[in-house]
Amino acid sequence: MECESSRLPRAARAWLSRRVEPTRFVTDASLGFIARRLRFLGYDVASHPGARLEELFEVAARDGRVVLTLSGRHPRKWANAAAIQLPRGDAAAAVRRIVEGHAPAGAPFSRCPHCNVALRPRTAFEAVGEVPARVARSGGPLTSCPGCGRWYWLGSHVARIAEWLGAATGKPVALPQARPDGNAPA
Ligand SMILES: [Zn+2]
Numbered sequence: 001m002e003c004e005s006s007r008l009p010r011a012a013r014a015w016l017s018r019r020v021e022p023t024r025f026v027t028d029a030s031l032g033f034i035a036r037r038l039r040f041l042g043y044d045v046a047s048h049p050g051a052r053l054e055e056l057f058e059v060a061a062r063d064g065r066v067v068l069t070l071s072g073r074h075p076r077k078w079a080n081a082a083a084i085q086l087p088r089g090d091a092a093a094a095v096r097r098i099v100e101g102h103a104p105a106g107a108p109f110s111r112c113p114h115c116n117v118a119l120r121p122r123t124a125f126e127a128v129g130e131v132p133a134r135v136a137r138s139g140g141p142l143t144s145c146p147g148c149g150r151w152y153w154l155g156s157h158v159a160r161i162a163e164w165l166g167a168a169t170g171k172p173v174a175l176p177q178a179r180p181d182g183n184a185p186a
Pocket residue numbers: 112113114115116117145146147148149150
């Protein structure tokens with residue numbers, strides 16, 4: 001069966017594939033806040049907290065990632081590794097810069113902001129004892145991180161972050177929806 005995209009002209013297909021190819025990043029602790037904000041938006045941002053700049057470039061070259069850094073230095077040895085120098089002291093401008101030029105790896109609120117692992121959708125039944133009872137009963141989407149074990153749900157904290165991200169990027173951020181088969185209360 002012919003798929004939809006194969007009927008598009010070659011140039012349109014090239015444009016489409018370029019647009020949807022997610023960019024994966026690597027950074028250190030100096031951009032921890034921005035890394036977490038980008039993960040909330042669905043970006044894959046690996047963190048190496050104590051790494052020297054050279055080590056970040058080494059990871060970027062090895063894993064096909066782009067270095068996010070406050071530094072303007074680009075070691076000659078890693079000339080082929082891509083890097084983006086972000087503005088110091090303006091997190092909103094930094095996040096906007098990434099969003100305008102790069103596609104995320106997934107939907108907003110689909111990655112753990114702390115460890116960059118893709119979150120698992122969970123049911124209200126699985127959440128008993130893990131989240132406040134009113135949250136489990138609410139029928140909203142529930143996820144947990146296979147890396148650190150944290151649970152996530154829609155609350156005022158998420159609403160505040162979504163608002164910050166919307167203001168920073170100039171686009172409203174879609175909140176996750178409950179799965180039709182999943183998190184509704186029994
Ligand atoms: Zn985690």
